[in-house]
Amino acid sequence: MNLYPFIPMRRARYRLKPVSLILIAGLVALPLLTPAAGATEIDEPYPIGRVLTPETAARKDAPDMVRMQVSHFSQPNQNDAIIMPTVRAFQKAFGRDHFYAEVFSGERINPKKTDLVLSSAGTYRRAADVGSRDIGSLVSDRFPDPNHAEGSVFVVRKGNRTYQSLKDLKGLRLVTSGPKAFTGYQVAMGELLREGINPDRFFSDQIVKLNDMPSVVTALRKGEADVGVLRTCFLEDMAAEGKDISDLAVVGAKPETKDFRCVRSTALYPNWTVTITPHATPDVARLAASTLLSMKPIPGNLHWGMATDFTPVDTLFKELKIGPYEYLRHWTLRRFLSEYWPFLTLFIAAVIGLLLHSVRSDRLVERRTRELTKAYAKQKELEERTRRANEHLAALQKNGMIGQMSSMVVHELRQPLATIVNYVQSLLRLSDMHRPNSEAMMQKGLTTIRSEALKADEIVTKVRDYAKRSSGSDTRTVIDLTELVNRSVANLEDSSSYRTPIHSDIRPGCLIEGDRLEIEVAVVNLIKNALEAADRKGGSDARVSVVLDRFETADGESIRLTIENTGDVLTKERLESLGYATKSAKPEGLGLGLAIVRTIIQNHSGSIAFNPREAGGLAVTVTIPAPSHPIS
Template structure:
């Protein structure tokens, strides 16, 4: 019945996930739960997925996802603040509690009914045919396989070996095979080790799954326990913990705790109880002097400092704290500075690509008109050239030929000027701000826009005085902004009985003001609200980048871009550019004199 109820809850969660976008519900917040995968990723998913599925169904505002890995991986993820909760063994939890201020919300307990304080231990196993191995003391001088030196099973077995006078690192030769734990049994089968350390009940589980024969292995130094189905060689310790990391909010932790303690699992699933004391785990680590209780190395000048040991210890602790603090702060600053620089560089490259895309889009919109404009001087050149051929063929009118050749040169220069302006505009050069004369810059932009305007039977009324002071700007970028505003105005007046677009450049205080106005339909309230938002467009097939990038370009020049409704009809876009300082003005004047 419990499995059926859980499936109904999971199905409800899936339906809610798919229906939410249509009813306007907010997307659930992702919660990352680290899981210690001592038997591999597939086994971890199989063992703990029911718990996460239950949490997803019980707390629909969150989406709990599993992040499986070994002890080192999960510890690094906690240090990097990439996890919200963990499900891990008691030894790993103790280290996280001391090093990273983690706390246990619940303790895992099997449905078989064993106390949560006596759920986890280790079994020292050997091949059943090894008649010379019966007790833990028989391991002296032999090879002992384990998952890793920081594995909880290895440390639990190390305590039992020490109690019997066997040093697990000196009197035996450890062979660490890594995760998953099934590799320990493989090491025994291949002869790479004489005995191995595995988690309690793992041997029975592998036998039940058909991955080991019932008479293939035996357990050394068996201890009597209440776990009738499992053989162990060590003391029993509290079960696995559901752990909250330090940065996880208290309300979320309380909600998860209530959900875990109220969980009604099916047969074979995990059950969660109140968090255990884990005092026995602390005693284990303290007796082995491992993890948080590893001793400091004795310094060579200990005898010299012994008379001043208290003062030296105080000074040394203060110095050590200060040095570690300085190193840590320096590393954090260096890492965050590097991340910030990388983020800025990526943003700059992205903006440059988007700006170039907008420039190409503008040129694409005006391509037909520019092609027509270039075709006129080419047609004139061809006509003059044919006339010269005919006159030269008859050997007459030498002056007429000379005049025609001059006109050919004029038309060729005209076509070359158009191509040059197009090439300079679409070229992807790095932005470079330099003192520029506004009059020449805006007249070049008008000349580039003229073919497009002529194709739509529009004459732009321009007021660009020659007496304007210079500005510090990138010519191509400012021309890009001007062309974008003119193109928008052209599209706004297209279809109007009388088309009017006006470009006015004036000086107001310490700024040059460029205003592009039209007599189009104006701006609706909805359009004004998202006017400068990236990827928002009202034009079919538009990129939605023009006004957003134009504002970014103007702001990068120290100015601003705004839009207003006209009193009668249409809209006016204005952007302001700061006037260059006196030194820049003098440079412009010197270039003009030269």
């Protein structure tokens, strides 16, 4: 009988004995004596609700009663032989009057009503979350490895269509023992998942024959379903009892192994397991474990050992999202956090990073805005200072030029006017010596000339007086030359009109007596000339130095101002013309600047000297006597 329709059978290499021939003849004749192929009636020795210890049924809820539940298993099942010997062993260990056992559906263990449970590994692991612990697993010659003893098979009726793999079953009608059946449903669905198939959408319909695998076979044979799920060895057990299974074929059959000889379509899981619940006392648990492991084997070498790996069952439940992992089928906060915590962690970290970056960016923008605002305010202040300095310099230049030009005009015109006046007076005296008629006319003309000349002199005098009033130099005062030179240097630097830097060495307490406006005009003109000359020459070594100090002379203390600049080498003619009104070296100049400066210095009893530098440029030294006594 080939249960592996797509795997070649091994050829038998032994001689049949007479006894074997009789057994085979009996098996062949058996179908004639049994119900038709469509019938699968099988005795049910352990139906749900059967009490296995009738003597204690009346007092099953007594406080001193040790209660045991035995899971209902689909028939036929060769493992059933271990049930009653196990019950009797516990009766002997705990006392016949203190032990109660019954058969339950196996769907859910209630730890508050039972102490011991005999069930599949699936039923045990579904109760692991309430504290149940295994104390023994079934071992036999048929299943020598308790870790790999149970599985499932996909069964179809043989016909015209051949199913090579599990994927060929798509769209068929499925019949099973129910969604809670471990090997009758859950193991098979887990295998589909491993094949990359979603079992919830794979079949067109699912029919349930609750806890009744023979009815699964009947449904297949009657055409109610196209494919069924049975536990491993179920077909072999039917054949052993003489049932005809020649019309059935297994889909996705896996090769035999030395420790498992039944046909299978799935991976294997631990065998039947006895568990102890949290309701049991430690003494009950100790005695139950020792009783199980000390039981003598029964025929078929059925006995209790220890399975060591229930991880595949837990993995199966997690993949199917059933049992302890039922919550994975529902989007709860727990599941969301459990499945997506790495992504949540990254997301939260990213959000925190963005927030920190945003805060940091805001602070940087804030700080940069403050810096820019401060820089802008400072720039505006510098521009205002530059404007005021330029206005002040222009006013100085204008006032100084007016004052000095007025002085020059007066100086130049006084002598011609005086001569005219003298000649007119002489002519008037001569007129007294001529005749009266001609003399009257001459006297009238000469009088007019004299009057006009006096008027011109008066005009010149008024211009002179206006220049003096404009410059504010009506009286002389003590001038703090240190402060004046420092302010002049600062004003020129603030004006941003020159590229050449100014290096100053100003000694404090340098005082002179004179007109402050005129002295400032002179100082500013000298420093401006030095800056302009250095800018025209240019170069990395361009510089202007301003030095102010005091020194002693034979006549007393004097103040010395030295202004030195880099520049072109001066010719002898150019050097001799400095300080006099000549053509300016600057295209826009009038040639009056240094002449005005010389006049101002001389008016303050001082001297000015121009000394050429060997490397080019000029050193101007101004010397003015310090006041000999305080001026009020």
